[in-house]
Every structure is written in C-alpha cells, then in structure tokens.
Amino acid sequence: MAVYHSEKEFLRSLKRFNALSSQQYEWHTGVSEKEHECAFGHRIPAENLYFKKPLDMEGERKVRVCRECMEKLVFITIDSDRHSKQLSERLFRERHPAQKKILKTVMR
Numbered sequence: 018m019a020v021y022h023s024e025k026e027f028l029r030s031l032k033r034f035n036a037l038s039s040q041q042y043e044w045h046t047g048v049s050e051k052e053h054e055c056a057f058g059h060r061i062p063a064e065n066l067y068f069k070k071p072l073d074m075e076g077e078r079k080v081r082v083c084r085e086c087m088e089k090l091v092f093i094t095i096d097s098d099r100h101s102k103q104l105s106e107r108l109f110r111e112r113h114p115a116q117k118k119i120l121k122t123v124m125r
C-alpha cells in the first residue's frame with residue numbers, strides 16, 4: 018500500500034522529516050550490493066532502494082529502513098496531523114531559507 022500519491026509528495030515530506038534530525042544524522046537513500054534488514058524486520062533485497070541514517074559520528078552504526086516502512090514512518094510523523102505538519106515545515110524553513118528571500122536580500 019503506497020502512502021503517498023507521488024514520489025514528489027513523499028520526497029517533500031521526507032525533507033521535512035529530516036529537519037527533525039541534526040544535519041549529520043539525516044536520512045539518506047541507499048542501494049547496496051548486499052542484502053540488509055529493515056529496522057522493522059523486513060528483508061531489503063540487494064539492489065533495492067532503502068533509507069539509512071547514521072547512529073554515530075563515524076557512520077559505523079547505521080539504521081536501515083525499507084522504502085515501504087520509510088513512507089509510513091514519514092507519514093505518521095509528519096503528515097498525520099496539522100501540528101506536526103506545520104512544525105516540521107517551520108524547522109525545514111529554518112534550515113533551508115526560501116530561495117526568494119535570499120534573492121531579495123542580494124538585490125536590495
């Protein structure tokens with residue numbers, strides 16, 4: 018069951034989900050030649066897209082989540098209610114100020 022209607026919609030929410038983590042611990046996409054296990058117990062076959070997040074500064078410990086679980090995790094955390102949606106949007110904007118604002122400042 019796909020949670021999001023489009024890839025674009027999912028990626029938009031994923032960026033907001035990432036704004037909850039400190040920058041060095043953000044989620045990244047990964048594709049591996051090896052099989053991995055999703056943190057929720059699913060098999061991630063080799064060559065399949067999955068998501069990973071480092072758990073230490075050295076990046077030696079990682080948590081991996083399969084695509085289906087990531088969609089659910091992001092949806093439940095970010096898009097399941099108005100408050101979490103707005104809060105994550107605000108955190109995202111603080112980290113990535115809108116391009117327009119930068120241009121306005123430069124042109125002044």
Ligand SMILES: [Zn+2]
Pocket residue numbers: 055056057058059082083084085086087
């Ligand atoms: Zn999973």
